[in-house]
Amino acid sequence: xxxxxxxxxxxxxxxxxxxxxxxxxxxxxxxxxxxxxxxxxxxxxxxxxxxxxxxxxxxxxxxxxxxxxxxxxxxxxxxxxxxxxxxxxxxxxxxxxxxxxxxxxxxxxxxxxxxxxxxxxxxxxxxxxxxxxxxxxxxxxxxxxxxxxxxxxxxxxxxxxxxxxxxxxxxxxxxxxxxxxxxxxxxxxxxxxxxxxxxxxxxxxxxxxxxxxxxxxxxxxxxxxxxxxxxxxxxxxxxxxxxxxxxxxxxxxxxxxxxxxxxxxxxxxxxxxxxxxxxxxxxxxxxxxxxxxxxxxxxxxxxxxxxxxxxxxxxxxxxxxxxxxxxxxxxxxxxxxx
Amino acid sequence: xxxxxxxxxxxxxxxxxxxxxxxxxxxxxxxxxxxxxxxxxxxxxxxxxxxxxxxxxxxxxxxxxxxxxxxxxxxxxxxxxxxxxxxxxxxxxxxxxxxxxxxxxxxxxxxxxxxxxxxxxxxxxxxxxxxxxxxxxxxxxxxxxxxxxxxxxxxxxxxxxxxxxxxxxxxxxxxxxxxxxxxxxxxxxxxxxxxxxxxxxxxxxxxxxxxxxxxxxxxxxxxxxxxxxxxxxxxxxxxxxxxxxxxxxxxxxxxxxxxxxxxxxxxxxxxxxxxxxxxxxxxxxxxxxxxxxxxxxxxxxxxxxxxxxxxxxxxxxxxxxxxxxxxxxxxxxxxxxx
Numbered sequence: 001x002x003x004x005x006x007x008x009x010x011x012x013x014x015x016x017x018x019x020x021x022x023x024x025x026x027x028x029x030x031x032x033x034x035x036x037x038x039x040x041x042x043x044x045x046x047x048x049x050x051x052x053x054x055x056x057x058x059x060x061x062x063x064x065x066x067x068x069x070x071x072x073x074x075x076x077x078x079x080x081x082x083x084x085x086x087x088x089x090x091x092x093x094x095x096x097x098x099x100x101x102x103x104x105x106x107x108x109x110x111x112x113x114x115x116x117x118x119x120x121x122x123x124x125x126x127x128x129x130x131x132x133x134x135x136x137x138x139x140x141x142x143x144x145x146x147x148x149x150x151x152x153x154x155x156x157x158x159x160x161x162x163x164x165x166x167x168x169x170x171x172x173x174x175x176x177x178x179x180x181x182x183x184x185x186x187x188x189x190x191x192x193x194x195x196x197x198x199x200x201x202x203x204x205x206x207x208x209x210x211x212x213x214x215x216x217x218x219x220x221x222x223x224x225x226x227x228x229x230x231x232x233x234x235x236x237x238x239x240x241x242x243x244x245x246x247x248x249x250x251x252x253x254x255x256x257x258x259x260x261x262x263x264x265x266x267x268x269x270x271x272x273x274x275x276x277x278x279x280x281x282x283x284x285x286x287x288x289x290x291x292x293x294x295x296x297x298x299x300x301x302x303x304x305x306x307x308x309x310x311x312x313x314x315x316x317x318x319x320x321x322x323x324x325x326x327x328x329x330x331x332x333x334x335x336x337x338x
Numbered sequence: 339x340x341x342x343x344x345x346x347x348x349x350x351x352x353x354x355x356x357x358x359x360x361x362x363x364x365x366x367x368x369x370x371x372x373x374x375x376x377x378x379x380x381x382x383x384x385x386x387x388x389x390x391x392x393x394x395x396x397x398x399x400x401x402x403x404x405x406x407x408x409x410x411x412x413x414x415x416x417x418x419x420x421x422x423x424x425x426x427x428x429x430x431x432x433x434x435x436x437x438x439x440x441x442x443x444x445x446x447x448x449x450x451x452x453x454x455x456x457x458x459x460x461x462x463x464x465x466x467x468x469x470x471x472x473x474x475x476x477x478x479x480x481x482x483x484x485x486x487x488x489x490x491x492x493x494x495x496x497x498x499x500x501x502x503x504x505x506x507x508x509x510x511x512x513x514x515x516x517x518x519x520x521x522x523x524x525x526x527x528x529x530x531x532x533x534x535x536x537x538x539x540x541x542x543x544x545x546x547x548x549x550x551x552x553x554x555x556x557x558x559x560x561x562x563x564x565x566x567x568x569x570x571x572x573x574x575x576x577x578x579x580x581x582x583x584x585x586x587x588x589x590x591x592x593x594x595x596x597x598x599x600x601x602x603x604x605x606x607x608x609x610x611x612x613x614x615x616x617x618x619x620x621x622x623x624x625x626x627x628x629x630x631x632x633x634x635x636x637x638x639x640x641x642x643x644x645x646x647x648x649x650x651x652x653x654x655x656x657x658x659x660x661x662x663x664x665x666x667x668x669x670x671x672x673x674x675x676x
Contacts, residue, residue, distance in 0.1 A: 007360060018357060018360065019357055022345060022356065023356075047479060072415075072419055072420075073416040073417075074416075078409075078411040078416075081437070082410075082411065085439065094448065094451045096435065096452070097435040098432065099419070099423060099433075101427075106427070113400075113402050113434065116400070116456075117402070117434070117455030142385060259622075259623055282620055285620060285623070285624055
């Protein structure tokens, strides 16, 4: 690999001192505009690279916003990113994205990488094992806007954007009860993640409201991976009291369950009613179409983008622990409704 | 926003000249190791940020690899990124990702942003309107490895990783013909994108091989967006000679077509046979399950990651215009087979 261009190469090419080059690139007041322009032109020509130099020399802005998400493998997350991208692009910012793969250690590395690449702001949806937040300290110390979305933590001066997962879980569960279900099963994702544990809380509240006792057997924790389907089907078949309603924490996993249950001659919704979560495209395409909760990913992204741009422009100063909650929506289709 | 720390702040805090700080951070041989360590410690303490300083001072490496993809909204693309991420992480590199949203102008900006953030290598899947490649010139000039995948262009010294879309299109089409279809329709994506135009070439070749004349009416170009479904269904219903086989360029769109055709009382596969493309999870979940072409996204990502790491380590020196082609696979399910 070629050695990258340094300020010494620039100085040599221009016949000035390295200090002059450095001060020019840092827009120091001791350097004339004419010299600054010469240095910048030469730096551009030779491909000198430094984030400070990137776009806006006078304000030291990179016009780049960083995002850390757990994984890029869901429609929800791609919707969130599309919403962020649209909003920040319109304001003249570019987006760079990294994934933590649900590991705090990798999230730390991402936070450092994005800091070093000079982002003007950071948006984060946390990994599920993240339990300390020191890796965001640099951002806070340097007043670089930091916003959490969906999987959040409350830090001073950082706003959060969420939906009310507990209320959504409550509504999905109450819908099953209102359709006549007597013995419900909540098929949850990993309960270390706040979104899943909060949906389970809503599930429990709905049972309590309708005088149905919550037993441990009413919840099955899974990784929501297709490989978990046989375990779920066995679990359902082996319950003494027949399960007649499923609240499944993801539409894709619910679609897999529908397919497997049909193969076992369960009739949906007659024998067992099923509601999913997210309103992914698949929920409309399975047979029968799946009732679900609309989880507004794109709107969440737009709002996150708007918040961050407002903070960068100074037009909005979100207060510490300010939290924005988006509206979710129950969508009833044939999987719960005869 | 606070002003970021400059080398002048560091110089003041350390009681040395700015030149000494700059040379220390650039690992200049004129500076003692002891001084370099003092400068680095102080730079860390105050949060001085420059990409060169990021991880590996002696080699000027950032240990970061950049990726530009058209969009993050497909299972295929998230599989590709998962494969890249795994491979480069294991080699000690971090990944940052940006999306061009299918626009060359944004791709240019992404290439610049990632260059400025100091990536050690760049992986690109091109936007469909990209028709000049000057925005990659900096990478080539500075011997920063540049690899194209899936949507590719041949540049000197840049390797490409693809599947044989033409052959895959041929096999999908020949499968329909062998199942007895007499009047086929290819529902394509935007034909400016090489992947779609190549699949159409394969479609035409299969027709020619089986003495079936290709007419303009055998292909319908769409954006593969759910909103295009009514147009497609009308088109199918209004053909004089009944269409009995569909080759659809995406599984999700094929699933939407299945749903709409069933509503119009077409029997699948009896009246009309359908094959998709990609082997997305949805292909297994629709009724009837969808025949498709397995397009190995994860493997493509792993291979791209391995190529780039090998180039960075100097253990593999890919020759100009070297191209790696992955194996695809025809998967037969009930949508084409009674």
